[in-house]
Amino acid sequence: MNEPTPEQLAAGEVHGLTPPMCAFLRGETTEELQADAVAFIEAFGTPEPPAPAPRSGGPRGVDVGSNGGRGTLSAGAALYRERHQIDEDGNRPAKKPIPTGNRNPFAEAGYTLER
DSSP: OOOOOHHHHHHHHHTTOOHHHHTTOOOSSHHHHHHHHHHHHHHHOOOOOOOOOOOTTSOOOSOGGGSGGGGSHHHHHHHHHHHTTOOTTSOOOOOOOOOOOSSOTTOOTTOOOOO
């Protein structure tokens, strides 16, 4: 397919034609190219934007700010603190230490050191 000339692009752009469509316009003067662009649109219609590509895994859900006040940054931070048991100062509740014996778990019970 031939590349459209600047004159074809100028004539087609006014009528909303894409560059590949402009390559099909025929005429020697600007008026002839404009008339051919109008005839092209009457015959084939105005080009529509392409449909969005389907997303892998399905739709991603609603927009962040679309569900009232829950979509705000402060609401998200409050929900995170609630789920992770963090207070307003950013501290988690103190955990009790797990008692551990200070011995080697791989040591054999009957082993003695020879002298």
